[in-house]
Amino acid sequence: MIKIKINGQDQAWDGDPDLPLLWLLRDEIGLTGTKFGCGQALCGACTVIVDKQAVRACVTSVSDVADREVTTIEGLDPTGDHPVQKAWRQVNVPQCGYCQSGQIMQAVALLTENPKPTHDQIREAMAGNICRCGCYQRIENAVHLASTGV
Amino acid sequence: MNIVTNPQKLRGFEKQIKVEKISRRGILKGLGVAGGLVLAAPLMSRQAFAAYQTGASKMPHGVVVNPRVFVAIAPDGIVTIIGHRAELGTGVRTSLPLIVAEEMEADWTRVKVKQAYGDEAKFGNQDTDGSRSTRHYLIPMRQIGAAARVMLESAAARRWGVPVTEVRAQNHEVVHASSGRRLGFGELAEDAAKQSVPSIDALKLKDAKNFRYLGKGEVSIVDLRDITVGTAHYGIDTRLPGMKYAVIARPPVTGGKLVSFDAADALKVSGVEKVLEVKGWPWPSKFQPLGGVAVIARNTGAAIKGRDALKVVWEDGANASYDSVAYRKQLEEAARKPGLVVRTEGDVNAALKGAYKVVVGEYYMPHLAHVSMEPPVAVADVKGDKVEVWAPVQSPGGTREDVAKTLGIPEDNVTVNVTLLGGGFGRKSKCDFVIEAVLLSKAIGAPVKVQWTREDDVQHDFLHTVSVEHIEAGLDKSGKVIAWRHRSVAPSIASTFAANVVHQAPFELGMGLIDVPFEVANLQCENPEAAAHTRIGWFRSVSNIPRAFAVQSMVGELAHATNRDQKEMLLDLIGSPRIVKLDSVKDPWNYGEPYGSYPIDTARLLRVVEVVADKGKWGRSVPKGHGLGIAAHRSFVSYIATIVEVSVDDKGKLTVHQVDTAIDCGTYVNPERIQSQIEGAAIMGLSLAKYGEVTFKNGKVEQGNFDTFPVIRMDESPIVTHVHIVPPDSDAPPSGVGEPGVPPFAPALTNAIFAATGKRIRALPIGKQLET
Numbered sequence A: 001m002i003k004i005k006i007n008g009q010d011q012a013w014d015g016d017p018d019l020p021l022l023w024l025l026r027d028e029i030g031l032t033g034t035k036f037g038c039g040q041a042l043c044g045a046c047t048v049i050v051d052k053q054a055v056r057a058c059v060t061s062v063s064d065v066a067d068r069e070v071t072t073i074e075g076l077d078p079t080g081d082h083p084v085q086k087a088w089r090q091v092n093v094p095q096c097g098y099c100q101s102g103q104i105m106q107a108v109a110l111l112t113e114n115p116k117p118t119h120d121q122i123r124e125a126m127a128g129n130i131c132r133c134g135c136y137q138r139i140e141n142a143v144h145l146a147s148t149g150v
Numbered sequence B: 001m002n003i004v005t006n007p008q009k010l011r012g013f014e015k016q017i018k019v020e021k022i023s024r025r026g027i028l029k030g031l032g033v034a035g036g037l038v039l040a041a042p043l044m045s046r047q048a049f050a051a052y053q054t055g056a057s058k059m060p061h062g063v064v065v066n067p068r069v070f071v072a073i074a075p076d077g078i079v080t081i082i083g084h085r086a087e088l089g090t091g092v093r094t095s096l097p098l099i100v101a102e103e104m105e106a107d108w109t110r111v112k113v114k115q116a117y118g119d120e121a122k123f124g125n126q127d128t129d130g131s132r133s134t135r136h137y138l139i140p141m142r143q144i145g146a147a148a149r150v151m152l153e154s155a156a157a158r159r160w161g162v163p164v165t166e167v168r169a170q171n172h173e174v175v176h177a178s179s180g181r182r183l184g185f186g187e188l189a190e191d192a193a194k195q196s197v198p199s200i201d202a203l204k205l206k207d208a209k210n211f212r213y214l215g216k217g218e219v220s221i222v223d224l225r226d227i228t229v230g231t232a233h234y235g236i237d238t239r240l241p242g243m244k245y246a247v248i249a250r251p252p253v254t255g256g257k258l259v260s261f262d263a264a265d266a267l268k269v270s271g272v273e274k275v276l277e278v279k280g281w282p283w284p285s286k287f288q289p290l291g292g293v294a295v296i297a298r299n300t301g302a303a304i305k306g307r308d309a310l311k312v313v314w315e316d317g318a319n320a321s322y323d324s325v326a327y328r329k330q331l332e333e334a335a336r337k338p339g340l341v342v343r344t345e346g347d348v349n350a351a352l353k354g355a356y357k358v359v360v361g362e363y364y365m366p367h368l369a370h371v372s373m374e375p376p377v378a379v380a381d382v383k384g385d386k387v388e389v390w391a392p393v394q395s396p397g398g399t400r401e402d403v404a405k406t407l408g409i410p411e412d413n414v415t416v417n418v419t420l421l422g423g424g425f426g427r428k429s430k431c432d433f434v435i436e437a438v439l440l441s442k443a444i445g446a447p448v449k450v451q452w453t454r455e456d457d458v459q460h461d462f463l464h465t466v467s468v469e470h471i472e473a474g475l476d477k478s479g480k481v482i483a484w485r486h487r488s489v490a491p492s493i494a495s496t497f498a499a500n501v502v503h504q505a506p507f508e509l510g511m512g513l514i515d516v517p518f519e520v521a522n523l524q525c526e527n528p529e530a531a532a533h534t535r536i537g538w539f540r541s542v543s544n545i546p547r548a549f550a551v552q553s554m555v556g557e558l559a560h561a562t563n564r565d566q567k568e569m570l571l572d573l574i575g576s577p578r579i580v581k582l583d584s585v586k587d588p589w590n591y592g593e594p595y596g597s598y599p600i601d602t603a604r605l606l607r608v609v610e611v612v613a614d615k616g617k618w619g620r621s622v623p624k625g626h627g628l629g630i631a632a633h634r635s636f637v638s639y640i641a642t643i644v645e646v647s648v649d650d651k652g653k654l655t656v657h658q659v660d661t662a663i664d665c666g667t668y669v670n671p672e673r674i675q676s677q678i679e680g681a682a683i684m685g686l687s688l689a690k691y692g693e694v695t696f697k698n699g700k701v702e703q704g705n706f707d708t709f710p711v712i713r714m715d716e717s718p719i720v721t722h723v724h725i726v727p728p729d730s731d732a733p734p735s736g737v738g739e740p741g742v743p744p745f746a747p748a749l750t751n752a753i754f755a756a757t758g759k760r761i762r763a764l765p766i767g768k769q770l771e772t
């Protein structure tokens, strides 16, 4: 039995310990905010935060996060008003929106590590997150906005 | 109100970003960014709306203008407006209901949008493709809103016993000015519903100068908050009690078949419950599934692991020798010989023979995969002869029809619920993945979600075609172009619907070939034969991508050959302001629009070139190693011009420093979403130009995921993109926005690369061509 704290709640899993965390979140627990885009750590759609760090849930097995704390987009802020989420809305970032929960989680991890990133640092740190709709200019602006105060 | 203090650091936005907060029953909703450059207010005269026709009525099931279908008012005043098109990122789920709200004088903060299920008899055509939604529905949505307003006004006038001419709807209530009485929409809801629907022709539409929402770009998309908190519901997010998760192993070669499979190891995987065959249809079969072997499990991860453990024997069939290297040679050979003439003016052969100089350009573009961020996915629940589906489909009406046909049941037995789409780009116009879920749910007697992996998506897509464009231009002594022959050869999308198709369909010929807007006395377009060996489908902008790449690259080549500025060469070729005559073209198609309302108007094309040159500072001096390129293209009846500034360093590393795009899409609804579409089009254009390539060997796709089919990431995206929305002439009807931004990007980029390095890119993707 593997125990994980997800968004502050205790969860247990007694199935395949190698199951990617992504599918535990989405299919077994029903936290569908974390998305599937590639399954190979190539796109960032599945980004969650494990102990302050951005992690790709599609290549992280459930056993890797045993006894650790996982935060998904649903658990980022109790009212959905994390400064990064607010900045995203102020710049009207999304097009289809599918990549955005992963983008937001990556941005949160970036700002935890580097609260005042330059534009170049933002571009570098967010490069693992693909947006096929091409919202990059606005994502970059939103991260910048979040870092300077929304 | 909260003003951002350092707006100059927000790239690509010319105006200071203003952020307001309004409360919406506890929901915080960010109002829009007035970004980019809207050069002037759009002019929407009332006469204009009477004056133009669109092709909307010719679409399957046409248009339904009925407020009873599209609008509901609750006693608490909440107005629910139906969004009947699919939301794939363009903002249409917001824009069309906003048009209704505008005309009915509803207050947007008290409007809810409800997504329509697939039912074209009820809602009219629902195909969300072809950049058509605003251009086909601006007037119908205005009429629906106006009709609802009249019904509310009539109800109020009746209640007060005054003539309806004395009352007026404004801001979610009806007012009787002389007595000062007012009634909210909620209070009038019941009575208004009893009024008869007024005659559509008698409706008086609002004067544009009184618009509260249209043309302003101040309303955010309705799903904005849900997207940022993770509750927006995409196709992948549907969960039903007892639902099973499936992935499918499909024949690796198009037209291949299952011979046998061994499921023993797959069934040993923890969480896997069943393995079964999925029916396939012989190729070509429109949008029917490819068939294969399905692994059913308690979650997607287990299903994927189970599929990895399957042993399957396939028969590859007739396309087993499809090889992209050999096929390219075949296309090139075809392009060098005469082909079916699809437009001709003057005598191109004689003119080329007599020319002082002939410049030849041959351009190649490979297959592309759509790779929408959400791979194809669908949930189906089949109970007896009733089917319910939840899916991210661009064509819910078509999906319903195809599901019904597949099972041999009436369409009334099929419900297609449309989720948000995590991107579509044309892929999700084809419902093969939905039919797969339906077949599996029927087979196992439980709801099933079929999930495509990224590899499935790339390897079993309805790919963008592969093409060779061969252009010969003849110049006279003064450098004037006197002859233009364009041969375009590519397998047709029509090959997905019928066998033995070797020519492009009118809707493909009309995308940048026969509609070339150049004023050249001797002009001929030809379409040599090409057979398809895989499923070909619509990809955002479709044939416009290779054609604009070829034509606009040729403009650059001619500028170089005659030692002229690219922009001057382009203006010269477009020639005088005029309506282009397509007399020699059998079926000019014109995006399905009547030519009278949507002609090829070169004055508008010339103007977007001038606007982008002005705003994008064409001709500015750039640092060493940098270059500017320009391209212009009309598609989806809109006019677009793009300037790109690039640099290439000594290792061949490409940097896109600045993109400027001017768009004339006629009368528009939401400039903020136009800006986002054009920003995104630059990224998609850069992706396909730099990396986009799907290749076949032994009939199989060689790519699989974002490592082998890369797309642009943030660190290589343009440093800044400016969008310049050109105000339309007073009576220009609305035209496309979702697609037209893509085609001019690649040639503007490669023209810029030529300016920077002297290297001409004639084959996409650029790949390693700049490495030295």
Ligand code: FES
Residues within 6 Å of the ligand: A035, A036, A037, A038, A039, A040, A041, A042, A043, A044, A045, A046, A047, A056, A057, A058, A059
């Ligand atoms: S789905 Fe995990 S990185 Fe793409």
Ligand code: FES
Residues within 6 Å of the ligand: A094, A095, A096, A097, A098, A099, A100, A130, A131, A132, A133, A134, A135, B089, B373, B422, B423
């Ligand atoms: S908004 Fe569509 S993939 Fe990013």
